[in-house]
Amino acid sequence: SYGLTQPPSVSVSQGQTASIACSGDKLGDKYAFWYQQKPGQSPVLVIYEDAKRPSGIPARFYGSNSGNTATLTISATQAMDEAVYYCQAWDTSTAVVFGGGTRLTVL
């Protein structure tokens, strides 16, 4: 079955750029989606179809997807960006699949 792999944690200093990778076999041939989840809250879509931002998501969030890796990049990271981030894709064998999640810590 298809799987997506994310690092368990990423740390970044406030104001710097954070990058969170999501790897999967030929992930670049699929659409990648990214969600932000803060404690006690439902997930929020922050990137869809690899690199598009829903309305209301700050421009400092951007995504890319090529080869076997999709990347969520957060520039000028703020304390409010501290959360767990999940990638997601669709595969013919497993339908919808989520990555294991990456806890972003803003120092």
Next chain:
Amino acid sequence: EMQLVESGGGLVQPGGSLRLSCGASGLVLSGSWMSWVRQAPGKGLEWVANIDDDGSEKHYVDSVKGRFTVSRDNAKNSLYLQMKNLKAADTAVYYCARCPSNNPQACGFDIWGQGTMVTVSS
């Protein structure tokens, strides 16, 4: 405001059944794929099931096949998840989520409910 609201969670014994509901306000669910996604305590997101806009196509994660059934009633603007033979491993917050695309390969979830907790324990 577009909103999804889940209900029907609770405490159930192993082997028991439960039916979750997801109602929508401020948006019409017909025309959209819908999914159930769960999150065990302290764990990540796990997709459970989805259903196409008219209910004719459904998919399930392997661990719930044969036990869970997803359905919808577009006239009632609602989504359901019938869960049978529940196991401790099914303990989780269950979210319903909308995919705004009619192409499942482009399915990201733009609207999520607040979740309903299902606890399977004796």
